[in-house]
Amino acid sequence: MSSDAAVAPPAAAVAVTPAVPLLLAPTVEGTGVVHGFTTRLGGVSGPPYATLNLGRGVGDAPALVAENRRRALAALGAESAAHVEASQVHGGEVAVVGRADRGRKVEGADGLVSAEPDVILAIHAADCVPILLWDPRRGAVGAVHAGWRGTAAGVAAAAVATMRQAFGTEPADLRVGIGPAIGPCHYEVDTPVAEAFAAWPCASSVLRPGRPGYWHLDLVEANRRMLEEAGVPDAQIWSSGSCTACHRHLFFSYRREGLTGRMGALIGVRRAPRISLPPSE
Numbered sequence: 001m002s003s004d005a006a007v008a009p010p011a012a013a014v015a016v017t018p019a020v021p022l023l024l025a026p027t028v029e030g031t032g033v034v035h036g037f038t039t040r041l042g043g044v045s046g047p048p049y050a051t052l053n054l055g056r057g058v059g060d061a062p063a064l065v066a067e068n069r070r071r072a073l074a075a076l077g078a079e080s081a082a083h084v085e086a087s088q089v090h091g092g093e094v095a096v097v098g099r100a101d102r103g104r105k106v107e108g109a110d111g112l113v114s115a116e117p118d119v120i121l122a123i124h125a126a127d128c129v130p131i132l133l134w135d136p137r138r139g140a141v142g143a144v145h146a147g148w149r150g151t152a153a154g155v156a157a158a159a160v161a162t163m164r165q166a167f168g169t170e171p172a173d174l175r176v177g178i179g180p181a182i183g184p185c186h187y188e189v190d191t192p193v194a195e196a197f198a199a200w201p202c203a204s205s206v207l208r209p210g211r212p213g214y215w216h217l218d219l220v221e222a223n224r225r226m227l228e229e230a231g232v233p234d235a236q237i238w239s240s241g242s243c244t245a246c247h248r249h250l251f252f253s254y255r256r257e258g259l260t261g262r263m264g265a266l267i268g269v270r271r272a273p274r275i276s277l278p279p280s281e
């Protein structure tokens with residue numbers, strides 16, 4: 001008998017789901033919101049999707065993805081049914097969603113916004129930039145998927161504009177969290193991609209020359225600058241600072257691994273607790 005077996009606890013009578021760790025943006029923490037960025041830890045999928053793959057359509061078994069999604073939403077204190085996702089076509093479209101969209105995948109959208117409780121907006125990514133937005137004044141949230149095409153199409157600014165139009169959001173009120181994404185250390189692009197950003201005022205901050213004909217693109221910085229330009233104060237924008245390709249045990253990276261899973265960026269409006277007052281005396 002091994003020493004491990006000797007100290008093994010007795011079989012539990014109740015199955016306990018291990019907790020799913022979530023990265024939390026300090027800018028997006030508050031009583032009116034639930035949010036988190038998942039890592040690859042805490043799920044049930046095997047290689048190359050090990051373990052917490054939240055992406056459908058990447059070759060993983062649907063039942064395993066469903067269990068992973070259930071765990072991720074449970075970590076937020078939400079039920080699986082609350083999930084709303086975007087089809088993520090690398091464009092600039094943002095959709096307003098609500099309870100009627102629970103369980104849906106919204107076609108043609110790379111961003112989702114909502115002001116209704118019991119709805120969890122979900123973005124799935126493995127290198128592309130996941131962005132979560134919260135307007136504490138209007139009680140509204142947003143989730144954005146921004147790869148280089150979506151960034152060039154201005155999807156993050158479109159989310160701010162959509163929240164303003166739909167909910168009256170003032171950009172100065174927005175709190176933003178930017179999750180793990182591929183960093184300039186691992187993101188080499190060719191000239192046609194670099195050209196999409198060459199005319200930006202911040203081009204020298206987001207593009208650095210690499211070997212001949214190639215550039216290192218900082219997509220997180222490009223989105224941060226875009227959000228600032230849209231009126232979000234710099235101090236209210238948090239970035240994890242983590243490169244997905246630098247940390248293979250923590251994050252999925254499409255560029256590093258090819259066939260791999262997807263992490264989630266999740267956010268929802270928290271329903272205000274009901275308070276029962278005692279009868280007046």
Ligand SMILES: [Zn+2]
Nearest residue numbers: 185186243246
């Ligand atoms: Zn890196």
